[in-house]
Amino acid sequence: MQVSQCGESEMSICSRPVSSSIDVPKRRQEVDMDELMAAMVLSSCPAVLCSTAPPSQSPQNSEHAAFRCLWPGCEKVLTSIVGIKRHVRTMHLNSCAGEYERCSRSEEDFYYTEVTSVSPRLLSALLILPQSLPLTCLQLTSPSSPSLSSSAPSSSDCFWQVQAEHSYQAPPPGLIVSAPSPACHWTTANSTHSKQPLHHRVRSVSVGEQWLQQNTPCRRVRGEAKKCRKVYGIEHREQWCTACRWKKACQRFLD
DNA sequence: ACTGCCGGGGA
């Protein structure tokens, strides 16, 4: 009589050589580099951080536009370009307070950014990005929106939701739907899940870094079972299970 | 220092 399913206990039932094939677990849906790159790029250029108007479009024509000073520590928001420029010039670049148009005309451009009222759609798009990234502009576009602060961390959660399956012997994705098996626990990289306001002024980690650590999906918690390496020793490597030999999750001594 | 293993890369 044939037993057709060889799912979890590989060696007992499946008759093929132990080390024939293992397939690397696909753990999460890929967080694309695009996202990361976007984050990196954006973070490296504060002046355009929150510019919500497409570049081709002239900033003046948005009636609800506001302009925020990007000078470190300054939160000044003004409703006109002239105003914000003057602010930057006089408050921060006060080298030549007297003459307006002529001197260092472009310099103050680096120290303000346009902020318009953000549509919910755009807002949600922004929320996919690192939380800390749009933080500065989210703050002042809708300072009192309660849904913002609460939804920021969790909304991304559903995107990066992991499929909790890790065995090398895992059946194809069609078989496992999405029931997270109780047997497997992952450590979420950030268990306190940043409900805290996260003051952007005090931030000392780079945004890219931050984003990475918040989206570091999960890491299998280290089981206490001895694995092949420990059991057989380095010098008997050939007795290890394939996964261990390949420095993958051991498939012989499961946790 | 050692262990387990993810992610990535070479053939």
Added chain:
DNA sequence: TCCCCGGCAGT
């Protein structure tokens, strides 16, 4: 696909 390994996290 098979195999190896850098590097990281946890012990």
